[in-house]
Amino acid sequence: MSDQKTPTINFKEKAMELLPEGASFEACLTCGLCSSGCPASGLENMDPRKFIRMAMLGMDEELSTTPWVWCCTQCKRCQHVCPMNIDISQLVFIARGNWPQEKKPAGIVRSCQLIRSTDSTSAMGLPPEDFVFVVDDVLKEVRETQSGFENLQAPMDKKGAHFFVNQNSREPMNEPDEMVPLWKIFDMVGADWTYSSKGWAAENFCMFSGDDDAWYQVIKTRVDAVHELDCKVWLNTECGHSYYTMWNAIAKFGMDVNFKLESLVTYYAQWIREGKLPVNSDWNVNNIKFTVQDPCMIVRKAYGDAIADDMRFVVKKLVGEENFIDMQPNRSANYCCGGGGGFLQAGMTEHRRAYGKRKFDQIAATKAAYVLTPCHNCHSQMEDIGHFYGGDYGVVHFWTLICLSLGILGENERTYLGPDLLALID
């Protein structure tokens, strides 16, 4: 641990600057809806209400140094339920950025460094040539081994393609077969898409480290990559914060872009509605129950309920309406799972699991056998708290279930299926 002193921020001044129009600290009743609805309440003896009150009381040194800012996932649920619309997450962002680099959680700092170490912008440091190699290698194997996919495509650096598709580094790095269901879906709907060897990665830990400059640089690399290929749509795949980090940065830094930002979930829904993805729930003969996790980053913090409704449309088509059980609360009011904000990489396992207890209760109350979510951090966190608290649910990607429903899920693409689902395929 470094001896470098953490500078003190004037939080009251910052808080006043950040107040949205019409919001007021004077009108804060200290009612506690923020803390009551925050899974990080109580960790490090802090909660959102206490944070704001301490800011108003000028307790800047305490706030500048509390490790709680690394437990808050900046999910904005406190703001969502606050009658005064006070955004505490922005204060947390400022506090994070204020920590000396040496004192910040090493996992987040290291991931940000790795992102900036190559043109891939990959938090796992996977360089462009390795990404190209992995995609090519997996593609060859699928073409050789999977009947019906001899001509499967995974275009790379295809200029003028409609979709510029990003990918969480976890796939090419750790589980490359998980990319294949996505390629099959694109193949089936006839999508004009491409990967890029530059700026292809989804994740952005520089945002979580509170480093504005680094955040901007990462997004600039990605924006430049989309422009270079002249794509119409930057298509965010099943990764929550990658959407927010791009979408928010473009507005925050006033970046000039000539493409649209879209989420794959929206297209899943659209392609099913158009009949291009002829999924159905006939396979679910045992009425296996599913619930869905709304990633904060694309629902509450970005699109709002519209994309949450798309997710539910897709899930119901995939598993059968009667086999879908919504978590409560849900959509924009949903709880963060505790995997966001870099918490998974912050090395605060005990706190992260305490935070995740509320998500575990939500899932347990549904009695669902599986949680579907289009977010890798949600995915990892829900798996971890499931094991930790003794849950017996699985977590699956949308692409897995879509391909399962279509009968095109390859043998190596079934990592997240439990015996109940595997039995239905074999």
Added chain:
Amino acid sequence: MTEEARHFETELAVIGSGIAGFAASIFALNKNITTAQVGNTGAVAYTTGYLDLLGKIEGETGAVENPWESVKTLKNNCPNHPLSDISTNDIEEAFIQFTTFLGECGIAYSSPGKTNITALSPAGTLKKTLCLPSTMAPGPKAFAAQKPCVIVDFKGLKGFSGRQVVANLQDKWPNLRTERISFPDMTSGEIYPEVMARALEVEQTREKLAEAIKVVAEAVKVIGLPAVLGMHSPDFVRAELERLTGLEIFEIPTMPPSVPGIRLREMFEQVFPQKGLTLIPQQKVQSLTFKDNEVVLHIRDNYGPITIHAKAVILATGRFLSGGLEAHITGISEALLDLPVTQPEKREDWYLNQYTDVRGHAIHKAGIEVDSSFRPLGKDGKPYHQRLFGAGIILAHQDWIRSRSGAGIAIATAYKAVEAVDNFLHA
């Protein structure tokens, strides 16, 4: 990056997400009026869950036992009171429709009775109300029957003290005692009713809590708990706890942030979209544009601009807390349209010297004026616009807190406003 504006077409737009706004949406749904509702997080999360019609009349001593008779006397005592011109039949119908809707959507309520119920407050004092959630209903009955009862509270839970409840009730309910237990798996630090309620949606938590309750109940058969019995299926959670313990169990409201209000808000947010209503929660309307054939509401959320094109609008934006009224050095104004606000002549007249003065404070009767069709009046004393209607506690001439009539005003005026909208739309 270009923003895509979202447009909605609707017959009625309801502005406000308190009890009045939600009630207006319910009545509109019941009349098959297509509706959009928009409003910032309202004060609904602060409710005890009790739906008061009228608990106290200004100038009269004692609490109101029969609100139906007392509403009639408002015409003499407080002729400008928003309830004084609404028939008791309409008020009763409004309460029936409102509570029926809540029951159908998973939060059972008692129907409006002939007299007020004497209910327990979070502090163990008594108050008059008309309807209450089924999870709370056995409490007043046990009190009336003077059944032996244990009030159970929890380590780490602020805002509800069994000791306080018993201290305040000991003269009126001798067979009452209190016990403090740990909530399952939450043994350290501050715990919140919201978190407990959600944990009780899980079977294993209910089983553990049931065991803990059985231990402290001893021979007593009736248990009072703070309102934490589930968030989305409270009646089921209560029934399950009763089954597991073999005891009669009821809820008492807690101090905010409390579960009954969050239950209502989350239920509305779930159910309204399923019923075809366009709900845009957590957003304030930025401005309104009135045209001959429609009203346009301008909103902006995270994702960009939204416009709602409506044939009629109900303004149910509440008072100061919800932002319907704003207090300035120079006076009180209405936030959205700058409608004239009936208010004390001078700022120094807003409050009496003593906070607890029995006469109440003049500022608490500030609000907008409406005509007999619940159309807000403009500066010229005429309806501001034929397409604008008003409901709820933004209406002047009532001090809903002192008269224990908040839900009554919200529900009954929303009912009449929707009736007026229906007449306007379908005349």
